[in-house]
Amino acid sequence: MTPSSARPNGCCTPFCEAGGVRELSLYWKVCLTNGAVFVVGALALALSPARVSEQVLASEAVVLTAGLVLMLVVNGALLRLSLAPVDRVIRAMATVDLAHPGARLEQPSSGPGARLVEGWNDLLDRIEAERAAGGARALAAQEAERHRIAQELHDEVGQSLTVVLLGLKRAEDQVPPDLPEIAEGLALVRESARAGLDDVRRVARRLRPGVLEDLGLHSALAALASDFAALDRGHLTRTTSPGLPPLSSDAELVVYRVAQEALTNVARHAAAREVALSLTRVGETVVLEVRDDGRGVAELRPGSGVLGMRERASLVGGELTIESAPGQGTTVRLVVPT
Known part of the structure; x- marks a missing residue:
């Protein structure tokens, strides 16, 4: 009307x-x-x-x-x-x-x-x-803001920490041999700065999935799996079916963000021993599934992360379902039409 x-x-x-x-x-x-x-x-x-x-x-x-x-x-x-x-x-x-x-x-x-x-x-x-x-505009603005913050972290904070590392290394080399305690202190500070630089790079990489833009969805999911394995929050098994149909750039970004959010929730809350990440084709759809054997929940209370995943899925005509039970883990399933 x-x-x-x-x-x-x-x-x-x-x-x-x-x-x-x-x-x-x-x-x-x-x-x-x-x-x-x-x-x-x-x-x-x-x-x-x-x-x-x-x-x-x-x-x-x-x-x-x-x-x-x-x-x-x-x-x-x-x-x-x-x-x-x-x-x-x-x-x-x-x-x-x-x-x-x-x-x-x-x-x-x-x-x-x-x-x-x-x-x-x-x-x-x-x-x-x-x-x-409105959701599409909001998510586009969110991605643009993520890109800007990641760029600033990389170009400004990352370079500043690099300068600090070089300065600490130079100062450590100039310490007299008869003052080993000062050299050890500088070495500890330098390692802390290096760890901080690694954290900044990891955060920037999570904010802006450059690997998704450069190498595609499969490589981006592999990078997510590597980052999760580095956290030592459970053994992750990744499965990708060959011959998956191509997805639009928006659909690939939605799949990546849902996988990222699901793995983040597993690392923070699940206390899981086994985690499975799979990307398969079912008929005319591509299905992403993140399953863990963690503690699970009796009643799912949608927070900002879950609502964000649902909104992203709806933007590309997808459907997101979350199944969870106490002691039986949680399964996040995203179905995206091709």
């Missing part, structure tokens, strides 16, 4: 535009439905041989009661036919979950309820489209 075809709320005229066709508004349809039922009831009483005495007899009371019940039943059935879609839209409003897009109400064939359902479905289409576009 485009803005040009949208009707103002509370249309006060008997006819309202709907897709170029003038149709009765819901208010007037309810009025006419009730009026038609009452007119038919009045005609039936007027034309039938039944008459009401000055003192209503029992038989006449039965006829009047039956007629009233019939009118109420017919009126209720007609109103239900017109207003049932309204109740469906109200229930959908209370249960809609934008984190799982795609749910739509079945479109009635005609009537004011059909226009309401059509408007609700169109509204969801616009909300999901705007949400996806």
Whole structure:
């Protein structure tokens, strides 16, 4: 439903535009439905041989009661036919979950309820489209900011630490032989600076996956596996099926970021002994799976990391599922269409 075809709320005229066709508004349809039922009831009483005495007899009371019940039943059935879609839209409003897009109400064939359902479905289409576009812009800005921070860490902090290392090495070489304790102290400081430089480089590499841009997804996942192995937080097994179909650059970035976040969560929280990272093809999809045998959780509470993974997956039409149970580990599964 485009803005040009949208009707103002509370249309006060008997006819309202709907897709170029003038149709009765819901208010007037309810009025006419009730009026038609009452007119038919009045005609039936007027034309039938039944008459009401000055003192209503029992038989006449039965006829009047039956007629009233019939009118109420017919009126209720007609109103239900017109207003049932309204109740469906109200229930959908209370249960809609934008984190799982795609749910739509079945479109009635005609009537004011059909226009309401059509408007609700169109509204969801616009909300999901705007949400996806906003999410894409936010993630693009996030990646740009990651790139900027990584560049500054590499060019400024990394070079400064390199200068410090060279200066410490020069000072260590100039220490007189009779002052070994000073030389040892300088050596310790130099090793701390070297460790700090390694940390800066590792953080910059995590912020900007240069290996993904230069060598592709397979090499980027291999680098993630190497970084995880260096943390000594469990034995990692990596499996990649041969002949995987090519993915777009956005899809590859989503797969990489989901794998990165999943492995980070394993290293921080899982206390796992065995971790499996796999990238396989299933039909017309590519499936990333990160599985561990760690402590698991009884109830998954989505934090910023999980929500970020879900949003990234939705941007490329993918689906993210997380299964976890206490003592049975956690499985993160991302399905991306090719």
